[in-house]
Amino acid sequence: MRTLACAECGNVPKEESTWHYGPDGRQVEWTRRPGGRCWTCHQERKERLEREAEEQLEAARAANAVLRPCWTCRGSIGGKEGSELELREKARPDRLECPECVQARAVKDLGPLVLPVPTKRELVAALVSTPDDPWWEDRVLHAKLYPARGRRV
Secondary structure, three states: OHHHOOOOOOOOOOOOEEEEEOOOOOEEEEEOOOOOOOHHHHHHHHHHHHHHHHHHHHHHHHHHHHOOOOOOOOOOOOOOOOOOOOOOOOOOOOOOOOHHHHHHHHHOOOOOOOOOOOOHHHHHHHHHOOOOOOOHHHHHHHHHHOOHHHOOO
């Protein structure tokens, strides 16, 4: 029985297994395994992990809310709150679309998103002052990566 001591609290069970009531009210057996946790420590760990995951999601939502919006739908770059596709971490700086728009683009087999090339007028104006376009730096980078020769401007 000493080998069944809880890995977190060190309590030794009086019996090999203990009974508890599951979420639906039925009696369920909880068996301790060597090096495992007792039911109380197991529940506390599970609740702590759920709480940490929720805190991480809230932090990601807050971080993504201050980033530029999705290029296609103009919504949050992190996706719709509560959806299965919502980002659970902060979006990378090179992300242009929310997960729903990325998935829709993949379903339609449209290929990667290529931003419009800045016009000469916009490039000259950018020398004087910072453009008000949240995608400006990405548009300039895309213009270098994907020259306008082979596509309509």
